[in-house]
Amino acid sequence: xxxxWRYKYRNSIMDRIDPRARWIxxxxxxxxxxxxxxARFLIFFFIIAVVWYxxxxxxxxxxxxxxxxxxxxxxxxxxxxxxxxxxxxxxxxPPGGHEVWTQGFTIPWVNWHIHFGxxxxxxxxxxxxxLRLGGISAIFVLIPYTMxxxxxxxxxxxxxxxxxxxxxxxxxxRFIPTLxxxxxxxxxxxxxxxxxxxxxKGGLFRKILRIAPLIVPITMNSIVASEDVANAMDLRCFGxxxxxxxxxxxxxxxxxxxxxxxxxMLIGSAVAAYGFKMGNFWIPExxxxxxxx
Amino acid sequence: xPKTNAAALVFDDLSFQYNTRxxxxxxxxxxxxxxxxxxxxxxxxxxGKTTLMRCANxxxxxxxxxxxxxxxxxxxxxxFEMQMAEISQAVGTLLQDPERQILGSYVLNEVGFxxxxxxxxxxxxxxxxxxxxxxxxILHMRDRETFGTxxxxxxxxALAGVLVMKPKIxxxxxxxxxxxxxxxxEALQTFRQLADEGLSVVIVEHRVExxxxxxxxxxxxxxxxxxxxxxxxxxxxxxxxxxxxxLPADIVVERARNAPAPQFYPVLKPNYKNPETLLSFEGVHxxxxxxxxxxLDDINFEIHKGDVIAVxxxxxxxxxxxxxxxxxxxxPTQGHVLLEGLDTQKMTVxxxxxxxxxxxxxxxxMLFAPTVKEELAFGPKNLGFSPEEIDKNVTWAIETVHLxxxxxxxxxxxxxxxxxxxxxxxxxxxxSRILMMDEPTAGxxxxxxxxxxDAILQMPGFDSVIFITHDxxxxxIYANRxxxxxxxxxxxxxxxxxxxxxELQLKKFRILxxxxxxxxxxxxxxxxxxxxxxxxxxFIG
Numbered sequence: 137x138x139x140x141w142r143y144k145y146r147n148s149i150m151d152r153i154d155p156r157a158r159w160i161x162x163x164x165x166x167x168x169x170x171x172x173x174x175a176r177f178l179i180f181f182f183i184i185a186v187v188w189y190x191x192x193x194x195x196x197x198x199x200x201x202x203x204x205x206x207x208x209x210x211x212x213x214x215x216x217x218x219x220x221x222x223x224x225x226x227x228x229x230p231p232g233g234h235e236v237w238t239q240g241f242t243i244p245w246v247n248w249h250i251h252f253g254x255x256x257x258x259x260x261x262x263x264x265x266x267l268r269l270g271g272i273s274a275i276f277v278l279i280p281y282t283m284x285x286x287x288x289x290x291x292x293x294x295x296x297x298x299x300x301x302x303x304x305x306x307x308x309x310r311f312i313p314t315l316x317x318x319x320x321x322x323x324x325x326x327x328x329x330x331x332x333x334x335x336x337k338g339g340l341f342r343k344i345l346r347i348a349p350l351i352v353p354i355t356m357n358s359i360v361a362s363e364d365v366a367n368a369m370d371l372r373c374f375g376x377x378x379x380x381x382x383x384x385x386x387x388x389x390x391x392x393x394x395x396x397x398x399x400x401m402l403i404g405s406a407v408a409a410y411g412f413k414m415g416n417f418w419i420p421e422x423x424x425x426x427x428x429x
Numbered sequence: 430x431p432k433t434n435a436a437a438l439v440f441d442d443l444s445f446q447y448n449t450r451x452x453x454x455x456x457x458x459x460x461x462x463x464x465x466x467x468x469x470x471x472x473x474x475x476x477g478k479t480t481l482m483r484c485a486n487x488x489x490x491x492x493x494x495x496x497x498x499x500x501x502x503x504x505x506x507x508x509f510e511m512q513m514a515e516i517s518q519a520v521g522t523l524l525q526d527p528e529r530q531i532l533g534s535y536v537l538n539e540v541g542f543x544x545x546x547x548x549x550x551x552x553x554x555x556x557x558x559x560x561x562x563x564x565x566x567i568l569h570m571r572d573r574e575t576f577g578t579x580x581x582x583x584x585x586x587a588l589a590g591v592l593v594m595k596p597k598i599x600x601x602x603x604x605x606x607x608x609x610x611x612x613x614x615e616a617l618q619t620f621r622q623l624a625d626e627g628l629s630v631v632i633v634e635h636r637v638e639x640x641x642x643x644x645x646x647x648x649x650x651x652x653x654x655x656x657x658x659x660x661x662x663x664x665x666x667x668x669x670x671x672x673x674x675x676l677p678a679d680i681v682v683e684r685a686r687n688a689p690a691p692q693f694y695p696v697l698k699p700n701y702k703n704p705e706t707l708l709s710f711e712g713v714h715x716x717x718x719x720x721x722x723x724x725l726d727d728i729n730f731e732i733h734k735g736d737v738i739a740v741x742x743x744x745x746x747x748x749x750x751x752x753x754x755x756x757x758x759x760x761p762t763q764g765h766v767l768l769e770g771l772d773t774q775k776m777t778v779x780x781x782x783x784x785x786x787x788x789x790x791x792x793x794x795m796l797f798a799p800t801v802k803e804e805l806a807f808g809p810k811n812l813g814f815s816p817e818e819i820d821k822n823v824t825w826a827i828e829t830v831h832l833x834x835x836x837x838x839x840x841x842x843x844x845x846x847x848x849x850x851x852x853x854x855x856x857x858x859x860x861s862r863i864l865m866m867d868e869p870t871a872g873x874x875x876x877x878x879x880x881x882x883d884a885i886l887q888m889p890g891f892d893s894v895i896f897i898t899h900d901x902x903x904x905x906i907y908a909n910r911x912x913x914x915x916x917x918x919x920x921x922x923x924x925x926x927x928x929x930x931x932e933l934q935l936k937k938f939r940i941l942x943x944x945x946x947x948x949x950x951x952x953x954x955x956x957x958x959x960x961x962x963x964x965x966x967x968f969i970g
Contacts, residue, residue, distance in 0.1 A: 137528035139576050285534040310534075318794075324758050325795035327778035328787040329855065330811030349807065352797035356841060360793065364529040367488055371522050372532075372543035372594065376514035380545045382538055382554060 138365065139313045141280035148193035150282045155291040157391035157398075158283070161188075162275050164398035168405035169268055172415035173228050175260070177408075178267040185271035192282045202277040210269055218262045219254065225261045228417050233257035236427045256427045260419040285310070290381035299379040307365065315358065322353045435505035436461040437598050437629040438485060438520075443499035445480055445489060454480040455654045457499070460647075462598065462631055467624035469640050470633045471665070472651035473673055473874035474846035478633040479525075481651070482600050484508075485631070487516035504597070518547070521596030525603040527580075527587035536562070536570050536578075536586055543594040561593040565619060579745035581612030588619070598629040605636050606871055609743040609899050611939035617643045635874055637665075638675050638944065650674075671963075675875045675902070678944040681962035682969065690967040695886045697735050697894065699909050704733035707863055707893055708755055708785075712764035715750060724750045726917040728764070732863065737886065738895040739904030739925075742914035743939035748897045749790070751914065752865050755895075757781045783812055786861030790868045792852035796840040801827065801851055804840050808859040819858075826854035829884040831877070845872050850881060857885070866896040870903060879961075882907055902945045905929060905959045913938050925959050 145151055150158070165188075169181045217224035233255035240251045283291075288309050293302035323333070326349045333350070369375070408414040439461040446453040455477040462468050472478050483489040484501055491513045501508045508516055524530045533539030537558060544554045562568040567585050570578070575586060584604065591599065601620065605613040613636070621643040624630040634640050637648075641662050648665045650658035658665055665674075671681045708731065715725040724747045732738065732755075742748045753759045754766045757773035766773045768781055786808075789795060798804035805823040814822070827833050830850035835843065840851045849872050856864065864885070870878040886894065886907055898904055904911055904925065911928040913921040915938045921928045929935065930950060932942050949959045956968050 137531060137576065138534075140534045140574075286538050321789075321791075321794045324753075324778075325789045327758065328756055328782055328785075328789070329795070329808035329859065330779045330782040331807075332777065332779045332811075349795075349797045352841075353794055356796075357793055361529075364524075365532065367492055368524070368530045368532055369546075370488065370492060370513055371486060371517050371530075372590065373514045373517045373546040374542075375546070376512070377546065377548040380548050380551055380554065382541045382545055382551060384551065 137314075138307070138310050138361075139317055140285035140310050141283075141313050142198065143281060143283060143285055145284075146193045146282070148282070149191040150193070150278070152388075152390070153191075153394060154385055154387050154391040155283055155287050156294045156385060157387065157394045158279070159291060159295060160395050161398040162279070164402040165275050166272055168401050169272055171405045171409035172268075173261070173264055173417040174415045175264050175267060175418065175420075177415050178264055178271070182267045182271040185274040189274040189278055192278045194278065194281050198281055199277060202280070203273075206273045206277060210266065210273070213269065214262050214265050218258060218265060220252075222258060224265065225258050229255075229257045229261045230417075234424050234428050256424045257417075257419055259427070260423055261417065264417070280309070280313075284383075286383045287385065290383040290385055293379075293381055294385050300375055302381075303369075303374070303379075314361070315354070318357050318361075319350070319354050322350055322357070325353070326350060435502070437464045437466070437504060438462040438631070439500075439502040440481070440484075441500040441502065443481075443484060443497075443501060445484060445495055445497050447480075447493065447495040450495075453496075453654060455484075455651075458651075458656055459499075460649055460656060460659050462629045462647075464597070464629055465624060465627045466646045467621065467630045467643065468632070468647045468649065469637070469645040469662075470631065470649045470651060471635070471637045471669075471674055473635075473876060474872070475844050476651045477654040478651060479602060480654075482522065482602050482631075482633060485598075486520045486522045486600055487511070487513050517543075518594060519596055520598045520600060521591035521594060522600045523584070523588055523591055523602065523604055525606055527583040527607070530587045530590070531575050531583060533575060533590075536567075536573050536575055536589075539575050539586055540589045540593050542590060547594070557593055558589075561589045564592070565589050579612075579743075580607045581609065581615070581744045584608060584612070584616060585619075588616075592623070596628070598631065599623060601630065601632045601634075603634055604632065605634060605639055607744075609939055610901060610941040610943075611936075612744060613639055613899075614642075614941055636675065638677050641677065672879075673874070673876045678948040678962040678965075682948065682966040685963040685966040686969075688963065688966075691961065691963045693883055693887065693961075693964075695737065695907075695909075696889050697737050697886065697891065697909070699733065699735040704731075704735075705892075706731045706733055707769060708732040709767045710751075710754070710764070711767065713751075713754060713761045713766060714763035715747075715754065715759060715761055724917050725754075725761075728917075728919055730912065730919060730922055732893050732895065734892045736893045736895070736910050737908050738893070738910045738912055739908035740895065740897045740912045740914065741899075741901065741904055741938075741940055746914040747917040748914050749867055752787070752867060752895065752897060755781075755863070755865060756785045756787045758787075779811065782808075782859065782861065784861055785863045785865060786856040786859045788853050788856045788864075788866040788869060790871060792845070792848040795852055795855065796848060799839055800837050801832070801840050801843075801854075802836045804851060805855050805858045808855055812859060822858040822860055825888070826858040829857055829888065830854045830881050831884075846874065846877065849873060850877065853881065853885075860890055862892040864891050864894045866894075868898060869896055870898065870900055878903070901929075901940060901943050902961075905946055905949060906961045913940065915939075926953060929959075 172178055213224060235253045236256050238253040242249050288306035289302045292305040331349055440458045443458040444453055444456045470478055483493055487508060490497055503519055531539050533542055540558045540561060541554045544557060559568060562571055565585050604616055608616060620630050632640055645662060648662050649656055650665055650669055658668055666676055666680050671684050710728045710730050713725055713728040714723055716723045728751060740748050754761060757776060757778050760774055768784055773781060796804060798807060802823060805826050806819050809819045809822055827836060830853055832847060832850055840848060853869060908925055911925050912919055920938060929946055935942060945962055948965055952965055952968060
């Protein structure tokens with residue numbers, strides 16, 4: 137069965153904002169934020185994100201799974217990609233820089249010598265990434281927990297998408313919690329047959345084979361479920377006429393203000409970034425001095 | 430749809446073969462449905478009932494492709510000349526599993542979905558939804574989430590979503606399969622009422638006996654894709670094999686008198702003097718999360734060696750939740766579950782699986798292997814059985830479910846009913862001491878489920894068997910102990926003849942006495958125990 141994210145009405149500021157205005161703000165924030173690598177700008181966006189997040193009045197217990205996922209993503213992007221391999225900083229942080237820690241080692245057998253050097257610039261870039269991605273995550277993690285599931289399709293339609301596309305967006309939005317539910321059911325069914333995912337051992341190919349008891353039923357169920365959904369929609373005339381969206385959306389004055397603010401944020405960012413060439417990567421001298429003395 | 434005097438639905442020499450199959454699913458089907466007629470289509474698993482419905486509602490040929498011949502006429506017009514939207518407005522379909530049909534996250538949105546698709550103005554949709562919900566007696570559910578509703582409620586919501594579009598014909602695909610007896614009775618009364626109001630109602634159902642209570646005007650019996658009977662219900666009862674279709678007990682008694690008595694010798698016998706406890710529930714409470722209500726409320730009982738327990742209860746009474754505790758899939762929020770004396774809180778599910786074999790309700794959640802043989806070997810392999818033991822167990826399990834010839838077939842290529850039997854065999858092959866089955870007969874026809882239940886209970890190896898069911902007859906034929914759950918509490922626990930004797934009490938717990946129970950109660954002084962109708966026929970003589 138299709139399920140939704142666990143939304144509940146909290147009588148919060150977020151509950152009073154029209155979901156279309158929220159999406160406009162969220163997208164404007166995302167685009168604006170990605171124009172900058174200058175921490176002074178990113179702090180400004182980060183503060184906006186924190187304030188926005190508090191509007192949702194969500195509890196940590198409700199959103200912790202979402203944040204766990206974000207943490208895994210941030211760890212791989214910031215710690216692995218930027219700090220360890222340096223790949224994430226390519227094209228933004230100038231080559232060279234002030235080394236704060238170096239370590240050389242040789243891989244046995246192949247005799248490859250690896251030189252690892254962490255620079256102050258990469259470290260600062262990691263902080264900028266944390267501000268940028270943390271802010272964007274705060275804006276988007278909030279959506280499933282604070283948006284009424286009845287409003288999904290009507291919102292995307294209200295943003296100008298055709299009926300079919302809007303309803304596809306709604307179904308996509310509900311796919312993740314539905315998949316999570318199906319996965320939990322399959323894991324239980326296989327555990328009941330003595331299967332222990334923690335004990336999957338061996339090489340990569342063997343590991344892939346050993347997770348087949350989970351992957352195959354989940355995938356097959358998703359395929360069958362999509363066929364069921366398509367049939368259920370066909371049997372109720374979906375896509376044959378111009379659709380009425382039962383969930384009624386109304387803009388209030390505060391939504392208009394939010395949309396104007398979003399537009400100004402977007403235009404202002406574009407002018408600053410492309411007109412005045414502001415917001416490129418910048419590192420404070422004091423940070424370098426603090427690290428290398 | 431223009432008003433004509435034509436029949437509502439006419440199947441005219443209809444045959445269909447799916448592109449993916451080598452044999453036709455239905456052949457030369459001819460019968461008609463009149464406006465206001467209630468028609469029952471009966472037949473065993475895989476006989477072509479679902480294909481026939483797909484032809485009538487336009488999914489064939491619009492969504493499923495294949496070779497089609499003959500015609501279907503909807504109020505005089507061939508459906509092959511009609512658009513899908515046109516067919517869908519005239520023919521409403523309720524799928525077997527309402528969960529597969531429900532799209533909306535709230536009842537109002539779900540029921541209004543079809544009207545939204547038709548582009549009807551919002552101010553017309555809401556009164557029409559309200560009117561339909563009121564007609565079905567579920568207006569109070571309008572603003573509830575669909576996810577948290579029970580099986581019976583989901584079915585009514587799905588039905589409302591179909592009826593709100595004011596179809597002329599209502600197709601119901603095994604509408605009783607997921608319902609408890611009282612919900613099934615209510616649903617049947619609703620279908621009868623709709624037919625009486627002028628709607629043509631076509632019910633495809635295994636539970637023939639239940640549908641006969643609302644007096645279908647016509648019964649069509651399909652066997653191997655062909656209509657073998659079309660007429661009134663009396664005629665059906667005279668010609669159909671009572672071992673293949675479940676008929677009222679008195680009819681079976683009448684017809685089975687001259688047939689050999691069924692041979693059934695269950696291995697498990699309760700030991701009332703020195704019971705050996707295998708599993709015990711001690712003051713178990715459970716809730717899924719802090720905000721939700723308690724699903725289990727102070728559950729206390731023991732499972733002993735020799736017990737064959739049927740767990741009965743209404744939709745949402747906590748049956749599955751309770752049984753999942755036995756394996757440690759769920760842990761009590763208060764109290765203890767002890768498996769062979771060990772607290773399930775302190776063991777993994779895989780460890781518990783050595784003792785408890787649990788067959789889930791849906792087979793699609795577990796089947797994955799390239800062949801049935803490998804599927805059946807998966808559990809014993811995980812439990813560390815030797816290759817010789819695995820081979821022996823696989824052979825025994827596949828024979829028990831009568832699917833020997835499918836050992837090299839991919840399980841996912843089998844029909845739903847066969848997949849269900851494979852899922853049972855996959856647990857049987859683990860040879861656990863306690864076998865637990867959640868709705869083992871769902872999606873199975875009468876002959877098949879009787880055959881595998883007979884085989885399981887006559888085979889040595891299990892110390893106890895527990896099954897959850899809505900089928901009261903299954904419970905009274907096979908169980909030596911019955912547990913009834915009501916609102917998360919155990920309200921009855923004992924021998925079938927003790928627990929099931931008070932009809933009023935049963936009705937209070939949403940369990941309706943069947944013709945077989947009434948027959949058994951009538952002859953109990955003579956038989957001393959509960960039996961299937963064929964056996965009672967020989968007691969009566």
